[in-house]
Amino acid sequence: MNQTEIVNIFTKKTLALTFVLSAAAMAFAQEKAGITGMIVNKQNQPVPYASVTFSNKANKSLSDAVLTDEKGQYKLELAPGNYDITVEAIDYKKSIVNKNIAGAGNIGALSIQPEATTSIDGKTQEIQGVVITAAATKPYKVELDKRTYDPSQDIVSKGGNLQDVLSNVPSVSVDTDGTVSMRGSSNVRFLINGKPSALLGIDDGANALQSIPADQIDRIEVITNPSSKFEASGTAGILNIILKKSKKTGFNGSVIGTLGYLPQTNLNANLNWRKGNFTWFLNGGGGYRESKNTTRTDDFFTNAAKSSDLVTRNQDSETKSKNNNYNASAGIVYDISEKTSVNASGTVRTFDSENIGNIDYKYSYFTDPNSVSNRSTFGTNNNLAFQGDFGLDHKFDDKGQNLSLSLSLQRSRSYNDTNINETQNGAFLLNNIVNQNTINKSVIGKADYELPIGDNSKLEAGYRIDINTNDYSNEVFQSTVQAPTLSFLKPYTYDATYKETFNAFYLQFKSKIGKLGYQLGVRDELSRVDINYQNLDPTKPLLATTKNYNNLFPSVYLSYEFAKDNQLLVNYTRRIDRPRSFFMIPNPNYNDNQNIFDGNINLNPSYVDSFEFGYSISKKKFTINPTLYYRHQTDDTKMLVFNLKETYLDANLVERERIVSHTKPINLGTDDRFGLDLNFNWDATSWLKFLGNVDLFGYNTKGSTLYDTFDKDGKPIQAVADFNGKGFSTRARLSSTIKVDKTFSFQVQGFYRGAQNTAYQDRKDMYAINFGASKTIWKGDGTLAFNVQDIFNTRSMRSTTYTANSVRDSYMQWQPRQFSVSLTYRFKQGEKVEQPKRKKDINSNATGDDQQVPM
CATH class of the missing domain: 1.20.5 (Single alpha-helices involved in coiled-coils or other helix-helix interfaces)
Incomplete structure (x- = not known):
């Protein structure tokens, strides 16, 4: 097909x-009748955006709800009958009245009373928490413990995927190989709707990020210094991806299709239905995408004493991929009563790809300057993931005492098959067949409790258990000119199991004294990691290890509000960086016999103490949020690069030596990061808007270790790997959106990452420019969008790496320039109904990792 x-x-x-x-x-x-009305306060002034719920006394399925407009007015259609009308609005007391609706018409104005702490005009005079919320039209808002980014105004990523959206999020960077980092650190923890998700597959790979359509993303929470309520993993911070869930009554939804080049097609649908106590949703889609990865590496070795020794190695690599991905999510929410609701949802995702790669090696010998080898690969990958989520939410009262219970069951499996052929000077050298299967199973259970204490304080407590199991099965077959029959390559054929179990308890207290708000929390995580590794080589024993950790993770948040939307924020947290599972498998993969990644079963977590000192000003047209930060990391995970010699028979059965480059993760020394992270949003005019992010940062890395290699005469020695280094670098992003008229806008976005140097690596600077345009059509029911990623084809990574006996120059471009056009059609019925919001306490947190949010 x-x-x-x-x-x-x-x-x-x-x-x-x-x-x-x-x-x-x-x-x-x-058969329904058109009803209109108005909500006013006691001064007879309109109350905008109030929630008005009509509960039919005889038949709940006939109930409905609506939100007032900016003039306090509303309209909807109801079946005649007797109704309880509940009116709720921020800073107003809840009001319930009974009315009999006999037919169409205006039922008049309903009056609601302000809370006791509000002023005579109904506007609150107390501190409304530490939440600084930008206007609804602004793309992000700043809160005490996170920033929330709204991608709906991001024209450049329309029709794209999660990876495209992340490339535009302030304080977040996406490297050319798909690696996501925050403030220069790649140890980012991904969550979907507040919890780990099978949607992201195993180890949060770039392919998984490409399988989530941008159209399904409601918002992204950037949590640079998470509180004790969140899991402690991810020293760089947490990216919480909140998927869309409609708040409109009746049946509504949207369909979006995309075409692009490099060849790309996508079709996604979001469907929702809400009626009475029952809500369901269905999101699904699929697509086809091609990609192209180009890598060039030049190695210069110093062991030139012998004429037979290798002097240089030039490597040119190009990999082309074709992939198909499909995903579907369905769920229901049922309100058992006004205070209790249950929810259930399911998700399935598939990802299939074909990869064709060619690596050309050119070796420079004194005696044989024209030796060339070619390594061609053909690989297939099939990934299938399932996830089921179940939850119960109960409100004990209307004052904010809540209990949430949730259970998530997840399973994903990945099949990777690769056929590798290597020739030397055109003659057969070897053939490898690599089959790697991985199965991941996860169980996540959570319980969260909130208890308001008085008007200004709240106590939060919770428990969470995570059980994650990864089963690895790796088979490598090889035939050579010396042994032409396929047989197991024993050092790389193995079975392994990696299991981690986390039990976590947290306690958090929020309050305020005058204009000073504070939040104190502590999280206790009991961790157990079990690893079993069995190699096919009978000379190697079974490797089994168990690691137990019990760590406390405190968090402290302080805020002081000088004036409305003018606030000082200070916080401290402690975090943990747990090694990825495949980092701890001794021989995790085998794709290139001259560039080997070695796992380290003895790898341990590293820990970071993180401090932030920020200030936030939010005005009608301008928001600025400068933050000074400092992170001190101990037992840092560093990548040790070293070279070893091995002998082999060439195509003419002549014994030769070649150099094999190894990379191995190790715990070593410390890493300090400090800098100024500046985010701003400016609505310069009614037709011109700017969104920018600048990160000016310094780094100080310490650590050195001995490793095995060889000297200039080819003799084995121990050399020193020096990771000591310090310096200063920058990252910047600026988006400008121009509104031509009410239906047409375009956007230009620029990205820059400055050079960065350490004792063992110099990384060059990088920049890219993107463009997008959006046109509203069909009276608002449709949107036509066009975008170009990396207009000048400059988004590539260049670096120079130093070892004791070599210098490596590298160039890598993960994806060349591409463009796409997308068409969105929205069909809708009913009015939007926001759930009534409780008055925010001083450290309000809208969506925490340990808060259930249905998929």
């Missing part, structure tokens, strides 16, 4: 499902 057939079938199925669900929603409709 070719690409076109796949897209056509998926398109037909999506549209058919849309029509079926639309018909089902209409079947529930009854």
Whole structure:
């Protein structure tokens, strides 16, 4: 089945499902009457954006809800009957009245009373927490423990995926190989709706980020210094991806299709239905994408004493990939009563790819200056992930005493098969067949409790258990000119199991004294890691190790509000960097016999103490948030690069020596990061807006170790790997959006990352410029968007790495310039209904890692 057939079938199925669900929603409709009304305060002034709920006394399925507009007015259609009308609004007391609705018409104005702490005009005079919220049109807002980014105004990433969106998020960087980092550190923890997710697959790879459509993302929470309520993993911080969930009554949704080059097609649908006590949603889609990865590496070795020794090695590599991905999520929420609701959801994701790679090695010998070898690869990958989520939310009262319980069951498996052929000077040298299967299973259970204490304080407590198991099975077959029959390459054929169990308890207290707000918390995590590794080589024994940790992770947040939307924020947290599972498998993979990654079963977690000192000003047209930060990391994980010699038989059965480069993670020394992270948003005019981020940072890395290598005469020695280094660098991003008219806008975005140097590596600077345009059509029901990523094709990584006996120059471009066009169609029924918001306490946290949010 070719690409076109796949897209056509998926398109037909999506549209058919849309029509079926639309018909089902209409079947529930009854004869209704148009009702209008208004909500006012005691001064008879309109109350905008109040929630008005009509509960039918005889039949709950006829109930409905609506949100008042900016003039305090509302309208909806109701079946005649007797209704309890509940009105709720921020800073106002909840009001319930009963009315009998006999037919169409205006039911008049309903008056609500302000809270006791509000002023006569209904506007609050007390400190509304430490939340500094930008206007609804602004792309991000600053809160005490996080920043929330809204991608809906990001024209450049329309029709793209999560990786495209992350490339535009302030304080976040995406390298050319898909690695995501925050403030220069790649130890980022990803969450989906507040918890780890099978959507991201195993080890949060770049392929997984590309499988989540941008259209399904509601917002991204950037948590640079997470509180004790969040899991302690991720020393760089947490990226919490909140997926869309409609708040509109009736049946509504959207469909978006994308075409692009490098060849790219996507089709995604978001469907929702809300009626009475029952809500369901269905999000699904699929796509086809091609990518191209180019790498050039030049190694210069100093062991030139013997004429037979290798002097230089030039490596040119190009990998082309084709992949298909599909995902679907479905869920329900049922309100058992006004205070209790249950939810359940399920997710499935598939990812298939084909990869064709070619690596050309040119060796420079004194006696044989024209030796050339070629290593060609053909690989396939199949990944399938499932996830089921279940939850219960109960409100003990209307004052904020809540209990949330949740359970998440996840399973993902990955099959990777690679065929490798190597020739030397055109003659056969060797053939490898690599089969690697990985299965990941996770169980996550959580309980969270909130207890308000008085008007200004709140106590939060919770428990969480994580059980994660990774099963690895790796087979490597090899045939050579010396042994032409395929047989196991024993050092790289193994079975391994990696299991980690975490039990976590947290306690957090929030309060305020005058204009000073504070939040104190502590988290206790009991961790157990079990690793079993069995190599096929009978001379190597079974490796089994168990690691137990019990760590306390405190957090302290302080805020002082000088004036409204003018606030000082100070915080401290302690975090942990747990090694990735495949870092601890002795021989995790085998794809290139001259560039080997060695796992380290003795690798331990590293710890970081993180401090932030920030200030935030948010005005109608301007928001600025400068933050000074300092992070001190101990037992830092560093990548040791070293070279070893091995002998082999060439195509003419002549014994030769070659140099094999190894990379191994080790715990070593410390790493200090400090800098100024500046985010700003400026609505310069009604038609011109700017969003920017500048990170000026310094680094000081310490650590050195001995390792085995060889000297200039080819003799084995121990050399010193020096990781000591310090310096200063920059990262910057600026987006400018120009609104031509009410229906047409375009956006230009620039990115720059400055050079960065350490004792063992010099990394060159990098920049890129993107462009996007968006046009609203069909009276607001449609959007046509076009974008170009990396207009000048400059987004590439260049570096020079130094070892005791070599210098390596590297160039890498993960993806060349690409462009796409997308079309979105929205079909909707009913009005948007926001859930009533409680008055925010001083350290309000909208979505924590340990708070259940249905998928």
